[in-house]
Amino acid sequence: MNKVWSELNKITQAQIKKKDTYEAGIATLFDLRNQLMECLTSFHKELSRKDFDAIPFINADGYHSKTIAYSIWHIFRIEDIVAHTLINESEQVFFAGNYQERINSPIITTGNELVKEQIADFSKQLNLKELYSYISEVKDSTEKIINSLSYDELKKKISEERKKQLKLLNVVSKDENASWLIDYWCGKDIRGLIQMPFSRHWIMHIEASMRIKNKIYS
Numbered sequence: 213m214n215k216v217w218s219e220l221n222k223i224t225q226a227q228i229k230k231k232d233t234y235e236a237g238i239a240t241l242f243d244l245r246n247q248l249m250e251c252l253t254s255f256h257k258e259l260s261r262k263d264f265d266a267i268p269f270i271n272a273d274g275y276h277s278k279t280i281a282y283s284i285w286h287i288f289r290i291e292d293i294v295a296h297t298l299i300n301e302s303e304q305v306f307f308a309g310n311y312q313e314r315i316n317s318p319i320i321t322t323g324n325e326l327v328k329e330q331i332a333d334f335s336k337q338l339n340l341k342e343l344y345s346y347i348s349e350v351k352d353s354t355e356k357i358i359n360s361l362s363y364d365e366l367k368k369k370i371s372e373e374r375k376k377q378l379k380l381l382n383v384v385s386k387d388e389n390a391s392w393l394i395d396y397w398c399g400k401d402i403r404g405l406i407q408m409p410f411s412r413h414w415i416m417h418i419e420a421s422m423r424i425k426n427k428i429y430s
Contacts, residue, residue, distance in 0.1 A: 217415050220244040225407055234363040241411055242355060248414045249351060251422070255280060256344055259425065265335040268427040270328050275420035281335035281343070282323060283417040285315075288347040289322045289383070290393075294409045295354040297378050298370050299361075299402055304383070305350050314342040321383055324390035354410060366403035374398070 220240055227237025255264070264281040275283070289306065296304045306312065312320055316339045319326075326334055375398045378384070384393050397405065 213415060214419060217244060217247065217419075220247070221411055221415060224411060228366065228403060228406065231363045234366075238358060241358070241406065244411060245351065245355070245414065248418050249347075251418055252284060252344075252347065255284075255421065255425070256340070261340065263425065263428055264338075264340060265332060266424065266428050267328075267332045267335075268424060270332075275416050276423045277328075278331050278417075278420065278424075279335040280421045280424055281338050281340065282326070282331045283421045284343060284347060285317070285334075285338065286323045287414055287417050288350045290409050290413065291354055292350045293322070293378070293381075293383050294397055294405055295350070295357050297381065297383070298374055298397060299405065300357045301374065301377075304381075305346065305353055306383075309346065309349060311342065311346045315339050315346060316342075321385045322390060322393065324393065325385035325387035327389070358406065358410070361402065366406070367401050369401050370398040 221244060224237050224241045224244060227233040227240055229237075259280070265279055267277070267279050269276045271277070278286070292304045292306050296302045306320065311317075316337055318334065318337060323331075323334065375394065378394060378398075384390050397409075400408070
């Protein structure tokens with residue numbers, strides 16, 4: 213793992229555990245997210261359209277077995293779902309901004325159910341300009357939600373009502389590669405969700421995307 217990102221992630225997790233360092237922890241988290249977003253922005257500037265759809269590790273196990281376009285979609289669909297539907301109990305950016313049509317996506321889910329050629333075919337259909345507009349909006353909106361949370365609210369668990377609402381939206385596939393996500397998220401408190409979808413999850417998929425980029429240009 214990138215040493216700077218790993219260290220910032222560790223500091224964030226330690227700081228948000230204590231009330232007196234909670235605000236500093238949120239600042240550290242946002243610093244980490246800004247650095248990771250810079251990496252995604254650099255992809256948009258430097259890579260060709262074909263690079264976003266390339267799947268050089270198609271038969272591997274791991275996050276690098278995807279495409280860069282898929283990885284970006286996946287990071288931010290998960291964040292949008294968790295931040296809005298589960299934590300804030302509000303409409304997802306995806307639906308409010310009519311992003312399925314704008315991005316030209318055949319799915320509204322996290323994409324966990326897709327494998328191999330399905331991932332490559334999915335990636336080719338996406339409008340990258342609109343995908344980048346979506347991820348920027350999700351990032352900003354999540355950070356507003358996080359900023360509005362008090363330290364004591366971090367201990368709050370996801371209610372059964374929210375879990376039911378999430379299922380009704382059909383944004384998580386019933387496929388076995390995806391369906392576990394609902395129980396996984398709903399088993400965490402808000403602090404646990406900040407620790408995974410909003411930080412570590414970004415790192416894992418962005419590092420995998422860098423590995424894909426390096427393979428393409430090696």
